[in-house]
Amino acid sequence: MSGVHCLQSFLTALSRRAPRMRYHLNEGQFDIPEDGRIDRSMNVLAMPDGSGTTLIVSRDALRTQETLAQFVTRQMNDLTRQVSQLKEVSRTDIAVGPAIASLHAIELVTQFKQNGQALHQRQAVFLLPQDPGGRSVLILTASSPVPFDAEAIALWRRVLESFQPRA
Structure with a gap:
């Protein structure tokens, strides 16, 4: 068409x-x-210093009868075909948002090469509570050409803790 x-x-x-x-x-x-x-859709927030460090917000949906864990596995399998030297450092259940109203998320820590450039990523993958069908997925991704140091990890945690879904 x-x-x-x-x-x-x-x-x-x-x-x-x-x-x-x-x-x-x-x-x-x-x-x-x-x-x-x-x-x-995707939103990409890049650092003004040209360092290649970004915060990416992307959206997707679960397939019929798919769980969040299955979605993450499927996405990782897709990524394997798109990049080289993919290493999944960790996959952990975490909470996103303020403690009083946190959302269950899966955090992935990965590193790989894309177009010859090393990338380090931290992702939080979770379902949006305002979707009545329970299928809308939001993925927050911090990406950097250098490994995350303690300061960058602390900033990542603050971003996750500050997330508030739209009513």
């Missing part, structure tokens, strides 16, 4: 009185047809 045809189909669906969802982003919000679309 061509890009023009896809856009026309999208606009036609939007003009109907079909159920819609309000899609929120940092800059605003808009309505889209509520037709089962999966949000796979």
Whole structure:
């Protein structure tokens, strides 16, 4: 299907009185047809010093009957095909958000080479509680060309502790 045809189909669906969802982003919000679309958007926050250190927020969804642990395993298998020298340093259950209302997450610590460059990553993968279907996954990723030192790990922990899902 061509890009023009896809856009026309999208606009036609939007003009109907079909159920819609309000899609929120940092800059605003808009309505889209509520037709089962999966949000796979990403936000990349890069350090201004050009160091290559980033904080990435990405979104996905569990497959039917898939658990969060199975999702993480599937994503790691996909990553194995995309990078070289992948090493999973640890996989741990953690809490994200303030202690009074924390969310269960799986934290991955990995290192690998991508396009010849060494990368070190820490990821927190968790389900968004506001999704009534319980399938929306949020992945927070800290990525750096150098190993995380104690200060970087402490900052990562503060980011995770400060997460508050939208109501």
